[in-house]
Amino acid sequence: MITAFRRHLETWPVRLFFALMVAAFVVWGVGDVVRLIGTKTWLAKVGRQTIEPQQFQPTFQRELAQAQRGLPPGQDMTPALRREVAARALQQMIEQVAVTREESRLRVVVPDAALRAAVFAMPAFRDKSGQFDRAALDQVLRANNMTEGEFLSLMRSDLARAQILDAVTAGAAPPDTLARAVFAFETERRSASLIELPFAAVPAPPAPTEAELRHWYANHTDQFRVPEFRRVKAVILTTETIAKSLDVPQSELQAWYDAHKAQFVEPAKRSIEVAIAPDQAKAQALAAQWRGGADWAAVQKAAEAAGGSGVALDAATERQIPDAALAKAAFAAAPNELAGPVQAALGWAVLRVTSATPGHEQSFEQAESTVRAKVLAERAAASLYDRAGKVDDLLGTGAGLDKLPADLGLAGVTGTLDAKGDTPDGTPAPVPGPPELRKALVEAAFSHPPGPPSQMTEVQVPGAGSAFYAVEVEQVIPASQKPFEQVRDQVEAGWVQDARIKAQEKVAAGMLAALRGGESLADVAAKAGRTVRTTPLVTRDGQDEGMPPQLQRALFGLKPGEPTMVETPDAFLVAVPDKIETPDPKADPARYNTVRDVLTRATASDLAQGFAAALRARAEPRVNQSVFDSFVQQ
Template sequence: MLTALRRLASTWLAKLLFVLLILSFAIWGIEDIVRNFGRDGAVARVGGEAIELPEAQMAARREMQRIQRQLGGAMEITPQMSGAIARQSVESLVMDRVQRQEAARLRLAAPEAALRDYVFSIPSFQSVDGRFSRPVFDSFLRNNNLTEPAFLQLLRADLERQQMVGAVRAGASGPETLVRPLLAWERERRVANLVRLPLAAAAEPGAPTPEQLARFHENNPDRFSSPEYRRYSVAVLSPEVLAPEIEVSEADLRAAYEQRRSQFETPERRTIEQAVMLSEEAARAVAEQWRGGTDFAAIEAAARAAGGQAVSLGTTDREGMPLPELADAAFSLAAGGVSDPLQTPFGWHVVKVVSVEAGDDRGFEAVKGQVAAAVKQERALDIAYDRANQVEDVLAGGTPLAEAAQRFGLGFATVTTDSGGRTPDRGAAELPLAGGARDIALRAIFEAQPGEMPRLVEAGQTALFAFTIDEVIPPALRPLAEVEDAVRSGWTRDARRRSQEERAAALLAAVKGGQSLADAARQAGLAVQRTAPFGRGPAQGQPQPLPAELLGPVFSTPLNQATMAETAEGFAVAEVAQVLPFDPDQDQLALGQTRGTVEQAMLADLEQQYLSALRARAEVTYNAEMLGQVTAP
């Protein structure tokens, strides 16, 4: 038998089977490589350089954090917004690659010294004394999920970009053929004849008939309809909801108090002055003068004359003192006391206690309730995170929301409200959420479609909520009898508006027919006001002689012609009485400022055109499948 097997193993068929067996095990061991062979795992490629998925996701995450910091975390990020942020982040990475490749092609480089000076010059990384602060810098890196090498690489790329863009922007200047007409246009002033027709001055219309009221009610449903209401159930999981069920022992409270003791203690503070001298003899002389009642200005002069100095340390507690030895000396004296000379590596010190602010130590019993609330909040937060998984599981299994809320002790309410949380009787609904979390929940409820399965959604930083929509009550025209007073008031205001609009239109027609505005107004029994000269924009610190709604139309109207506009008060008609041109040569400073503004706009356009050209020239490809995996959590 063994002989037969040996003979079979030596045949070409057996050898082929062994080769196939070995290949099958090899392919099984590198399954992922074989399966993905020929597939591109990059989100995008710029000139063959890959932008990998982790880098794109990190960029999207940083952009999301930046947006949330700006908005204070009060906005709920929808999937559509997340996708847009992700795409924008990828495009930013693409433009970064495009510029880096162009910098490499031009052989641009940012010296290390320039990079260091650039970092040190960023105001956000400086302490109050204007120096670079390493702790501030490290905090910035942590908050933005950046390593120091990665951040420095970003800055290096920015310096290289500035070199490229600087070359493009250099030499551009604002042409006089544009600067002078623009300044003349901006500084042109006008004088107008003005007739105001406020609604309050309109003749009182007659009482509306029932038919007129009914027609006005029907023709303005948006003004007299109830808003969309929704009847929904909402369950809330938050530390505030769970805190009442948590019991804290006396021992735990005392331990928590000890941990937080510094929060309930106000240390003693003292206002301290000190003199630092070169020798013990000079220090003793200063101490004697101080004890004799010499004021601080004289002590400063005496210390300076002896080669030392006297300074005020301000008001500080023991921890704020620069040296432990000085702290011991200063906090052992009574108010007004002066210490004996004390030697430190910096010289011989004499300190004086100008005043003493007593500290305050609130005992355990005084803050017991505050400590208990803080401990319950912390424990409730831990419980909330653990319980959230259980709630999600039972909701996914089809458990009704009310049953899940009862089982896990969630805040629960079933209400009918509009999108602002007001009930049909216009009162505020009682929801187990408040503030920004309440607004987030209401927005989600009124954007959802009926029939959606409940799931836990974040509302702020610590609260989670789930909801079901039981009924959608669409907007409906309220019965006339219910809103008759509002309809009558609206009809009256509308009648006054029509009356004043007709009078304003008649004035405008008269001016277009050849009359002056003064004559047309006099015939209509209206007053004409001659305005002071005014510009295109409101003058700072001065009353605007013309309604804001008329500024644009008046500067578009020829001399001796009129225009009209509806204003906040009613209507107004203005006739251009004078056009006061501006000579740019009268104000060289304004001419220079306008030239600078034009140049900056031109430079920005040049830069944008240059970057657009680089982008168009670059070979950029996107992987749609991988791009869909870039999300901003």
């Protein structure tokens, strides 16, 4: 049988059959590879450089998280918003790649020393003593979900970009006509002459009938409604609530103090008066005059006459004195002692120490409470996201807020409140934590349906990182209408006030018509037995008790002599512009220069954006729509 089988294998039909089978298996095995040949996997292409999906993913996720934080609590991101966020993030990356291409073309390089200096100079990474704080950097990286390498790469790119854009915007300057127009708009001052018609001055009208009161009540039901209330339970997780659940051993506090001892050292300080002369001989003459009894004002004048200057520094540390030789001399001299001449960077200096504050170092015992607070804050911040995740996992299993473990650092609240966060008696609900957390929790209470609790929701707190909360709505108490009988006195008071307002409105309208007919404000006031009052001069955004804001808004839209009529909470005002002052830029050069500086920065920003847009257009970016859609639809 085997011999027969071998004989059949040697025939051409069988050989052809087996060849087809082998070919079929080969095609099936590499089918996926064959289909991928020629397929574009990149998300976008800028010139010859591609943006791959894995490069885009972190940027897209950060933008999504930021957009989600801007939504009301409990609201999910819509597909349209997700697409908008993705498009914005991709355009940012395309622009960055386009600028990076220009950096390479121009051979712009950021040395490691410059990168290090830029990072160390960032205020967010400095401790109380002004030194670089590695722990602060790590905390920022954790909060933004970035590695140190990613951060340094981003910083290097930003510094290189700044070199190019600084060159592009170096000559930015607004037209003088624009600067003068903006200066005039911001500094123009106006006052008004007005007649005031208080509502309280109108005699009480005849008592209303029952029908009139019920009619007024029916037209103003919104004033007599009890808002919707909700009975809610919530848990809150912040670094403060976590810190209350932590215990730090004394040894750890001591170790932290030893590692951050610079924070507890108050450096010595000197207040000095420095006279600088262009050469040593003139400096010696200044010193002789000073030692001879001349006061500081006289020494300053003498220094200026000699071609130098006089400068006073108050409570400066040795590092804050800009010249090393001066600093050394200042800290070597005793109070009221004259030192110098000393050769400094700007010339020869003579100085006098007016006061000296010795340095001081807090011992561990003195700083223990501060150290404990800092260590607790660091440990709480480091565990915040982990604890929030554990709470989320428990809520996902169906655990109620009452069943959550007590060792997670949660704070629980319960109560009844309205959409403004007030309790039924009108007082603010006692929600712990920062205002941002309170606002988000109240909004969530009125967007979350009754039933199971929400998942943990993150809230960004400016300057304090993040906070989390979960809310459960136990009961919804619908809004209701207060019955007429319950609010009859309030209805009558409202009806009387409306009658007074209508009476004064009629008088004010008559005065306005007379003014438009050519009568003067003084004549109109005299006929009505009223007096004319003049307001103070104010700018558009200035504030003065004598200028009602309702009139101020209208005043700057009036022509000279044009009358107007405005309503305030207490009266009608009939007014005309009194004085209109437009300052000359030469009379206020400091303010004019401030306006020019603001416009210069705006012009520079426009130039930078235009330059980046031109680079982007020159690179002819292409977007792989199918890959882009896959991000949007995930």
